Amino acid sequence: MVAIEYYVILSAILFTLGIVGVLIRRNAIVIFMSIELMLNSANLAFIAFARQYNELNGQVFVFFVMTVAAAEVAVGLALMVTIFRTKHSIDVDQLSSLKG
Amino acid sequence: MSGYGIEDLVYILPIVFLLVWALVLVLVEAFTKRPDVTMLLAAFGLLAAVTLSVIQFGTEATAFKEMLTVDGYAVFVYMLVLASGLLSLGLAYDYNRRMGWARGEYYILMLFSIAGAMLMASAANLIVVFLALELLSIPLYVMAAFVPNDASSEEAGLKYFLLGAFAGGFVLYGVALIYGATGATNLMDVVAAALGTNSPVMLLTGAALILVGLGFKVALVPFHMWTPDVYQGAPTPVTAYMAVVAKAGGFAALFRVFIAAFPSVSADLTPVIATLVVLTLVVGNVAALAQKNIKRMLAYSSISHAGFLMMAFVTYGSALYADAVTSLLFYLLAFTVTSFGSWAVVIALEKAEGKGLDFEDYAGLGKKYPMLSAAMLVFLLSFAGVPPTLGFAGKFFLFRTVLEAGYAWLAIVGVIMSLVSAFYYLRVVRFMYFEQGDPEVRSEPVLNLVTAITVVGTIFLFLFSGPLLAWASEAVLALI
Amino acid sequence: MLLREAAATNYFNLVPWVVFFPVLGILINLLVGGRLREKMIGVIASLAVAASFAVAVLLALSLNDQHAGTIIAFMNLEWISIGDLHIDWAFRVDTLSVTMMLAVSGVGTLIHIYAIAYMHADVRHHQDPTRYRRFFVFFNLFIVMMMILVSADNYLMLFVGWEGVGLCSYLLIGFWYDKGKGGANHLDGISNALAGKKAFITNRIGDFGFLIATFLMFGAFGSLQFDTVFTKAPFASQGTILAITLFMLLGVAGKSAQLPLYVWLPDAMAGPTPVSALIHAATMVTAGVYLVARSHELYALSSQAQNIVALVGGLTALFAATIAVGQFDIKKLLAYSTISQLGFMVAAVGMGAIVAGIFHLVTHAFFKALLFLSAGSVIQGVEAGHHAMEHGSIKESKHKRGEHLNEGGEFDAQDMRNMGGLSRRMPVTFVVYLVGALALAGIFPLAGFWSKDEILAEALHLHPAVFVLLIIAAFFTAFYMTRQIWMIFFSKPRSRPAEYARENSLLLTLPLILLAVLSVFGGALNLPFWHTLTHWLDYTLAEGAKVGSFNYLVAGLSTVLALAAIALGIFLYGKRYQAQAKLPAAQRPVDPVQPYLRGAFTGIQHKWWIDEFYDWLILRRYVALSRFLSYRFEERFWHDWLHDNAIAGSFRQTAHFLAQPVDLGIIDGIANGLGTISQRFASWIRRAQNGFVRSYATWVLAGMVIILGYLILR
């Protein structure tokens, strides 16, 4: 069996990649996917730790996170559709009229 | 079979009632399509929840297998956010009708969000903190983007959503790391496990991630940058609502989590917190000096108030934490009353969505609308911490707590920054009283009522700072 | 825990607000007053004092439950700490201080309201409406200082208030510093600036005494805190106590206008009438009485000191009452009456009859404020008549022959010889004036009857000599008030302006009516057999207040004397005055009493030449000395520096500094021109706030990385 550390480090890598994705992509939908990747990496950590502690709490948390992700997707995609209707683009760099 | 009893529901009756009432309102709205009816019913629901909270006062219990703690602290925040909800309804009702997009869903979403804030104040389990945070935030994303076909509002909504979800990811990963470090997410178990280790770096990292995520919600520098943009773009009643309720919920959770779960690492975290406080105070106040739009100015001002609120936090690990929470709750109360008042005045002057929000639009207000400008003066003085206003009492107790804890330098920074803040508040006063202009104000009954209540509250409650403080200090006792 | 303590259930911790509310009024008026409508300035100032009053009421209610009162240290700050001297910025809440607070802020509120209307006319009369705001700022400042004085918990804080009220008094006496009558040291009036200076210098002498007393106390007891001083006093030597109390008496004589330092008060009437009413009748001048009452434990230790204080009070009471008989200026007469009544109070507290003294202090505040304000109403009524006459609405001969002009050759609206018959033209003022006069004369059942009789009754068994002095003074009191009433309100108008005088607005008369009500019922504070005030003050006074028995003999005697004096007054000033007025000027006596008093009247009229005596005794010596030393220095100092800089200059500078930069300069300057650093910083922040959601996220990440880096490397 592989040590739990490896799983946690994998989850840290995925978490970081998710963060970097948020920072470097302009497409709002891809940014959002990167956030999903962040949540997913947390899920991996939860499952790994659940295995470590031999308890199912960590697995149950993953359920909740998935629900939250689903809820965010519903709202987020709706927002993006609306923005696209108004601005005909989902480039976040073009959403910079509010500043200063 | 499951080990749950009716008492679990009774302990959190205000929240249960509010959520069930929101469900009822979904049906009512679906079948009547009458926003005003929904609004009235929502107001009734909030009032009922306030009543239930009053009954709740004095309860000290955990509910739902230690997922929630109901104590004076939680009930204080319940009342605060419920009252905020009522004031927000008052602000939104006239505004939404004036702008022509009144919809009943607005009030329903607000009820969900308030329930989220209340859950945050009660949450005794990190996973509940996360879920409550989402329940608070998701309706807010929608409300920020509520204005149809308005680029600013939609931009605000999307910015808030993306950054909010981003910060939510930090909180979640923090929870995961704490779970990994301690094998628990329940605050009691976390603190018990943390006490066994002498330098729990993973726990610290988890705590720091939670601090970042919640710090984003309450707008601490450098996690604040969404605030001015979103406050400016969102419809003003929503801005007023989130300025208070998101802060109240965020701070309520932050304090409970840190005091209950992370006292063992306070020595490591306190310098971080103090640095965040200083950054927040300086950036918030200095940036506000350069603003010309009143919504942005108030946004930066609310950032600086987050700094003041956070100031109480430096003592969280010491024996003085109870005083810190007392000052926090009191300051939160002061901020709530003052903030809603000032936003009410902003709404009164807002001609169309996004119009009438520059300082120039306030020129001549003092001559033409002496009552309104006097009210604004009171709010600005309270923001600046000038007696005899609630804001003064809030700052006074806060600085005293910080001094007691031995952070004299921090108190000095606070005092200097409140002096700086006086300048941008007084700029508005200058426009109101010393500049020539012809502002146009709509007199709307509900809005006027909110202004009147808050202006009376700002001064009148100040006279009863003592009893209020006593109340807040009782609220603290059962925190852990 | 500290916060718990702050949240006590009573209102004692509100006590700093009796001071802060007026401060707030000042701030508001300074900051935005320039842009407010004139009335709003007055309303704000009045509200500030009313709020102070409300706080005082709350304190009184709390005291009702917790009689012992308390000492509230403001923000737990140690005010001064030099060597052994530790003085807290502490407020004393006990029945005595709260009684004073109530009187000061209560009467103060009414006078503020009165001043809203009065000063509106007054600034126009003097053709400088810009000073309206300044007046209320000073007026509020006075309340601040008076409140500090009465709420002090130590002699040093009391001294701060003491000096502060002196400063305000001095600023307000010289309020129209560039106006005023003729040259210096004129028989009947001196220029306003000079009057201010006179008050200032006379008070300096008194304050000097008080300061020495303070030093002595610190030397003897090592503290200036009241309780500590009183605890240690019994162990000090007789000589020390006597020295302290007598130096203190000098301060009392200065502030409360007692012999021999009373001379400034009549000239202080140069200030606007609300000032005379509030500062020079109702409140500030009673500070001396309060000081003795507060220090009664010291005086109780030295019977000689008590004796001297009582005699000074008694002599002053009689002496000033005789002078009052010969005055023609409506306000000066009241000023001498005030001195006389202060003599009553000082005599009372000197004898150890603290309650009687405070009781009279409170009732006197009611009826003397009433009299002054009514006098102001009369003056403005006559001025209005004069104005109407001069500006065309009445085309008749300009002046009636025999009108009394002031030194500048102008019509004198304060000279009672120019009045007469005003009862029909100003009915409200007449009624309230009459109430005030009867209260002052001590007619049953008005307020003055009860308080004055209590003093007399106490004097009878404590100090018979003083009793004699006082009862004669009481007789004179009733006489000169009758004289005044008759000269102002009855018979026919003796000048054309008096014929056209008219009643003032309700804003002006309403406070008068309220004060009249207080003057009628004020005696209820300490009626015989109930002794409300006695029991109330009992909680504070060390050896306990003695519940005096109502002395029917004294009451009867004083009433009979008062009625006799009134009858005599009516006899002299009724028909006879009217008849004499018809005589040719050469045969006409200056005053109806002159034929009876002959030489004595000349003495009275010249105020027993005290001013001249002082002039000869002090000023001449002083001038000779200074001439001998350096004429130029003297001239420069007294005239140029003190007058031009200290009075005129301070007005201009203060007003200028406070008004201009605060209104526009500072706020604008800082907000628009921001210091370069903060401006650069702000623009940098604005640039970072570039509107791009991704860069915002970068900041969040950067913050996270730095925090984690710190936590790992720590």
Added chain:
Amino acid sequence: MDANLIVFIILAVVAVGSALGMLLNKNAVYSALFLILNFATVAVLYIILGAPFIAMTQVTVYAGAIMVLFLFVIMLLGAEELAGATKIDWQKPAAVVLGVLLLAELIVVIFFRETVFAEFAELTDFGSPAQIGRVLFNEYLLPFEITAFLLLAAMIGAIVIARRVRQSPSKRES
């Protein structure tokens, strides 16, 4: 080398590679497909870690439902690729540097933590639907209920935003 480790390394490489693919691909549709691959790989890891039920859910709900929704929206909007260039040039280098720093910090934290993990025992029937259900509805009933309201709120919010009555400007003015 342990066979388990080899399997783990292969899966980890696939997971990181698909994440990088999502990150770097210009086309949003490919990004979404890479993310689905990533989720599927992680699901396999879940199975190894004794969470077969969660793995199922991951595939059906996450990869199956949510990501399909993403794809649907991308196609609907026609937003596969964005025109134009970014206006903030320093964003990418800053992101990479900060990302590397964060990762380094996290790795340090994970390796230098104090809680030493014990060797874990093999369990039978760990992570089965029945067990998860028992924990979910016993311990975590309240969070479960909260998620129900969360979904409801999100649903209402999505409907409010997406199904707006398109008003003509003149109607808005009135």
